[in-house]
Structure formats: structure tokens, C-alpha cells
Amino acid sequence: MVAKSCYIRINDWADYVFAKDYKVPNLYDIEKYYLANKHLPEIPNEKEIKENGIDVAEMNKLLLKKIEEMTILMVKQQRQIDLLNTKVK
Numbered sequence: 001m002v003a004k005s006c007y008i009r010i011n012d013w014a015d016y017v018f019a020k021d022y023k024v025p026n027l028y029d030i031e032k033y034y035l036a037n038k039h040l041p042e043i044p045n046e047k048e049i050k051e052n053g054i055d056v057a058e059m060n061k062l063l064l065k066k067i068e069e070m071t072i073l074m075v076k077q078q079r080q081i082d083l084l085n086t087k088v089k
Contacts, residue, residue, distance in 0.1 A: 008057040014065035017072070024072050040066060 016022060030041065039045045042062055044054070 008060075010057045010061065012061070014061050014068055017065055017068040024069050027073060042066075 017024070025041065033041045037045070043066070044052075044059075
């Protein structure tokens with residue numbers, strides 16, 4: 001397919017990551033997973049993609065979920081850095 005734009009309709013999106021009851025994965029658990037599996041949790045590996053192809057809408061949702069999780073983790077880390085910096089001064 002060659003196109004200048006493409007719209008894919010989906011039924012759900014990854015914004016549930018911002019719900020108060022959502023548990024953001026621990027960075028050490030993520031590291032343990034990708035060191036063992038050579039890809040991120042929930043993201044298909046190369047073999048699966050080669051065999052089954054890729055659902056573009058689902059992959060975009062998964063990638064957004066990972067970006068949202070990383071954003072939450074970065075904000076938490078920045079708060080810790082800021083707190084440490086105020087204690088040092």
C-alpha cells in the first residue's frame with residue numbers, strides 16, 4: 001500500500017495507562033524481560049512479525065502505551081532528582 005495518509009479505526013486506546021489503578025511496570029522488571037527475550041514485554045518479536053505480519057493499529061496502540069509508561073516513569077524520576085537536588089543545596 002502506498003498512500004499519503006491512512007485512517008484506521010479502533011475500538012480502544014492506551015490511555016488507560018493514566019488511570020489511578022494502572023500499575024506502571026518496574027524498570028528492573030522490564031530490563032530483566034528484554035535481556036531474556038530480546039524485545040519489550042507485549043511487543044511482538046521479530047519471528048512473530050515475520051511469520052504473522054503486523055496489525056498496524058494494534059502496534060500503534062502498543063507503542064503509544066510504551067511511550068505513556070515511559071513518560072510516567074520519567075516524570076517520577078525527575079521528581080526524585082528534584083527532591084535530591086533540593087536536599088543537596
